[in-house]
Amino acid sequence: MIKFEDVTKIYPPSTVGLERVTLHIEKGEFVFLVGPSGSGKSTFIRLLIKELEPDRGRVSVGGRDLATLRRWKIPYLRRNIGCVFQDFKLLPNKTALENVMYALLVTGNANHDSKKKALEILSLVGLAHKEDSFPNQMSGGEQQRVSIARAFVNHPPLLIADEPTGNLDPETSMGIMQLLYRINKTGTTVLMATHDREMVDRMRRRVIALEEGKVVRDQKRGGYGED
Amino acid sequence: MIKFEDVTKIYPPSTVGLERVTLHIEKGEFVFLVGPSGSGKSTFIRLLIKELEPDRGRVSVGGRDLATLRRWKIPYLRRNIGCVFQDFKLLPNKTALENVMYALLVTGNANHDSKKKALEILSLVGLAHKEDSFPNQMSGGEQQRVSIARAFVNHPPLLIADEPTGNLDPETSMGIMQLLYRINKTGTTVLMATHDREMVDRMRRRVIALEEGKVVRDQKRGGYGED
Amino acid sequence: MGRISFFLKEAFGSLRRNYFMTIAALVTVFLSMVVLGGVLVFVYTTSALLSEVEQKVEITVYLKTDPDPSQEQIDALQAEIQSWKEVKSSTFVSKEEALNRLKEDFKENPEILEGLTGNPLPASFEVSLVDPKTVDTVAARFNGNASVDEVRYGKEIADKLFTFTSQARNFLLGFIVLLGIVAVLLISNTIRLSIFARKREVEIMKLVGATNWFIRWPFIIEGVTVGLFGAVVAVVVVLVLNSVLIGRIRDSLTFMTVPLDAVPYVSVTLILLAVGVVIGAAGSGIGLRRFLKI
Amino acid sequence: MGRISFFLKEAFGSLRRNYFMTIAALVTVFLSMVVLGGVLVFVYTTSALLSEVEQKVEITVYLKTDPDPSQEQIDALQAEIQSWKEVKSSTFVSKEEALNRLKEDFKENPEILEGLTGNPLPASFEVSLVDPKTVDTVAARFNGNASVDEVRYGKEIADKLFTFTSQARNFLLGFIVLLGIVAVLLISNTIRLSIFARKREVEIMKLVGATNWFIRWPFIIEGVTVGLFGAVVAVVVVLVLNSVLIGRIRDSLTFMTVPLDAVPYVSVTLILLAVGVVIGAAGSGIGLRRFLKI
Numbered sequence A, B: 001m002i003k004f005e006d007v008t009k010i011y012p013p014s015t016v017g018l019e020r021v022t023l024h025i026e027k028g029e030f031v032f033l034v035g036p037s038g039s040g041k042s043t044f045i046r047l048l049i050k051e052l053e054p055d056r057g058r059v060s061v062g063g064r065d066l067a068t069l070r071r072w073k074i075p076y077l078r079r080n081i082g083c084v085f086q087d088f089k090l091l092p093n094k095t096a097l098e099n100v101m102y103a104l105l106v107t108g109n110a111n112h113d114s115k116k117k118a119l120e121i122l123s124l125v126g127l128a129h130k131e132d133s134f135p136n137q138m139s140g141g142e143q144q145r146v147s148i149a150r151a152f153v154n155h156p157p158l159l160i161a162d163e164p165t166g167n168l169d170p171e172t173s174m175g176i177m178q179l180l181y182r183i184n185k186t187g188t189t190v191l192m193a194t195h196d197r198e199m200v201d202r203m204r205r206r207v208i209a210l211e212e213g214k215v216v217r218d219q220k221r222g223g224y225g226e227d
Numbered sequence C, D: 001m002g003r004i005s006f007f008l009k010e011a012f013g014s015l016r017r018n019y020f021m022t023i024a025a026l027v028t029v030f031l032s033m034v035v036l037g038g039v040l041v042f043v044y045t046t047s048a049l050l051s052e053v054e055q056k057v058e059i060t061v062y063l064k065t066d067p068d069p070s071q072e073q074i075d076a077l078q079a080e081i082q083s084w085k086e087v088k089s090s091t092f093v094s095k096e097e098a099l100n101r102l103k104e105d106f107k108e109n110p111e112i113l114e115g116l117t118g119n120p121l122p123a124s125f126e127v128s129l130v131d132p133k134t135v136d137t138v139a140a141r142f143n144g145n146a147s148v149d150e151v152r153y154g155k156e157i158a159d160k161l162f163t164f165t166s167q168a169r170n171f172l173l174g175f176i177v178l179l180g181i182v183a184v185l186l187i188s189n190t191i192r193l194s195i196f197a198r199k200r201e202v203e204i205m206k207l208v209g210a211t212n213w214f215i216r217w218p219f220i221i222e223g224v225t226v227g228l229f230g231a232v233v234a235v236v237v238v239l240v241l242n243s244v245l246i247g248r249i250r251d252s253l254t255f256m257t258v259p260l261d262a263v264p265y266v267s268v269t270l271i272l273l274a275v276g277v278v279i280g281a282a283g284s285g286i287g288l289r290r291f292l293k294i
């Protein structure tokens, strides 16, 4: 599903984002991406949706080399990757419901149940009562859950989440994790950057640890820290 | 230091932010504010810096009733409250260093060592090397730490932090907590909204738990969940 | 929900929610258009006045006096003159009428004409032209005509006048073009500024998989709406102001026929509306470009 | 670091970092100012032309003919006329000169004047005035003068002309005022838009304890800089264009003295600069207000 081959990303002038990262994530895997603050987790994710271009090496998603992907095809790539952004990236002038629906509408084949679908997903993350709230009328955790709902709603084959529980209490986090787990069970590949030690330790899934842009650990059934 | 008397805040039209909250925080205390997402933690904090006005009841800080505080005196109140915002609130057109210095400069009596002071605080949160980076050139955790540095730099008598470790790995979080602990030791009152169960359970300080805007628990030496 | 209705809903929702920027853009469009429209009207009116002045250029054709031409010759000449398509009208001034005019001129000092015996004045044709610029050509046609003694049309004055009016017209045209460019720049500038304020929004749309056109359409509809609406209000203001002002000016200008119908309302309206719509659409489309690159 | 130097550093840093908005604001200021300045120059020039036309109003004072006044009487009258402060100049036209002019007029038909014996024409004074509007008063002074037969100054034409010129002046003044308002609105509109884009920034500043004036000063300095700079460039463009255009127009307008010095460069410059600075400062200050309320 995801293939990084010797990928290096340097932010000008010389900040290392990622350095010589080579890894492979199979379809259907559930992967935690961990590492201290500033270790390159978000950079990894931004390369996957071609928000950034690598300086060296090759990134491919679903068998497609992103370097050779034509500009006009990028939106189609992104529709197949649900992404929860670390800073939520909600549209400020749209309500919770409209934000979630937007991800359905961009595909063009949105039909009459797109609203129903979006509402379903919003209840799933516990925000049915906030459908008409604008982002600046919601708490941090609520915004984060809208971002999660938007990433899910399309049932994309690849789901990426950048610290999706950073603003959530443990109980709500658990709920979200169970949701991710169920989604993964249906065959969706899930990649999640997180700092939640408890969660990683409990799930015992593949853990990729970054440090200063380099992969320092890649464990099939790992914990947050070294075992 | 902080006194809430029967404070209610309703967001129009009818969302409960806080409901009939009465509590008292002494000078020098270290208080955790916990509760599920959307329970009113940020609302509590926004009332303290008079970003919001309560619909009913009285909020006072340092013996001063905020309702009677004249508009032009609000900046002076805020200078005495260091605040780490949940969404960081960094100035996008200023570097990390400039953001931290800004909190010194607003007081007007900034002198030549304001730059030195700001740099010191930045190293304290592990960001000495990022002094010239703009917010959009930093990782989520780095931005959060700049926000923390800015809140500290004035040595305010009251320090408020709204989920200051949501985007930080456990190690860095621990560092920040130790910093807050040391600051509290020097007499500064610290109020921290958080979802970090591990941290709350380990520190064993006063815990105020909110739920749907109401105080449901106020324990002298509590843990994240009910004991 | 069809695509078009979605885009329309998006556009109007956004105009409402970003009402501050909508108003700012509307104000800019309106003001630029009022100035542009006002000047258009002014130029049209002035240009009509210039034509009026040019119409004063007439050819006076003096007939021979010794002997005077016969009535047949006069009729033949008149018929010929009126057959020329350059000629708007021609008036025959008989010898008697010429004398009467002279007497009128000297009614304060009739002594001067006392000694006059007979009528030494020639008859003449006063020829006015459809296009005064053809004066040279028309005048030349009388050369060698047996009944014609002399052709006068103030060649020097006419030439100077035409240089002046053509310069004035060039100047006015230049002014309009310049002002048109200014209006276009001002409006597109404002539209781009208001798009700039929504830069983040556009980037987010791209990141969740919207194609460029999916993002662009609502913005273009917004631009067109603002451009059209601002232009409509401006047209109304300009035309109302114009009819009020023209009325007043006409009252004070009794010695000159001010051509009230000189302003082609329809074309002024169309020009303003077209500028509004095109700049609205283009401003949005082009303003977006840099933010769509993500 | 002193306060003022901090504010200056803030302002210029921000102008640089928000270069897109800086350029947009500069363009708006520049364009509005060029139009305003261009029209100012146009109005000054036109107004000077109107004065030129008004100067053509002269009083012709015909002296009695039967008998003609003596040389002493003429001298006395001339002295008196020239002593009036309203009078710019007066020319004496003797009987002989009057006859010569008449002969010149009729050189094509000398027959008309053939019968003339003696010189029936009156001598006259042609009086031009400092301020043509005083024509009524001055003309009235000749009433009852023993040597004067008749005073003519085309009262009707003069009155009409003055109504026209004063209407035209009012119109031009109205145009300038309107355009001034438009320029002010356009500029402050753009400045407010660019502040709007920085709304969040301002709110953050307030939340970390900045006073309103601490936030305001850098914005005001930015506004003044943009206003001043845009105005300076506009002034240069307007004055250069003006001197080029005036040269061309003068060449084509040989029958009328175009007053090249009519445009008071200094006051045009000062007006534009003042408008730029004031609107820049006020636009920033007022635009901020709503975001400072937090």
Ligand SMILES: Nc1ncnc2c1ncn2[C@@H]1O[C@H](COP(=O)(O)OP(=O)(O)OP(=O)(O)O)[C@@H](O)[C@H]1O
Binding pocket: A011, A012, A015, A016, A017, A035, A036, A037, A038, A039, A040, A041, A042, A043, A044, A086, B136, B137, B138, B139, B140, B141, B142, B167, B168, B169
């Ligand atoms: N746009 C940018 N320009 C320059 N440097 C950047 C930029 N974005 C990120 N960086 C730097 O690249 C490094 C990796 O950043 P990244 O955002 O990938 O970290 P992260 O692992 O997501 O951290 P966190 O857990 O704090 O979110 C950091 O040192 C950061 O400062």
Ligand SMILES: Nc1ncnc2c1ncn2[C@@H]1O[C@H](COP(=O)(O)OP(=O)(O)OP(=O)(O)O)[C@@H](O)[C@H]1O
Binding pocket: A136, A137, A138, A139, A140, A141, A142, A167, A168, A169, B011, B012, B015, B016, B017, B035, B036, B037, B038, B039, B040, B041, B042, B043, B044, B086
């Ligand atoms: N500006 C607003 N307008 C309307 N409702 C609001 C607004 N801000 C917050 N709310 C609502 O008030 C409630 C309390 O919000 P608050 O931000 O205080 O929660 P919180 O405890 O900080 O949550 P989190 O842990 O997710 O940050 C939530 O239901 C939220 O949706």
Ligand SMILES: [Mg+2]
Binding pocket: A041, A042, A043, A086, A162, B139, B140, B141
């Ligand atoms: Mg990150």
Ligand SMILES: [Mg+2]
Binding pocket: A139, A140, A141, B041, B042, B043, B086, B162
């Ligand atoms: Mg909160």
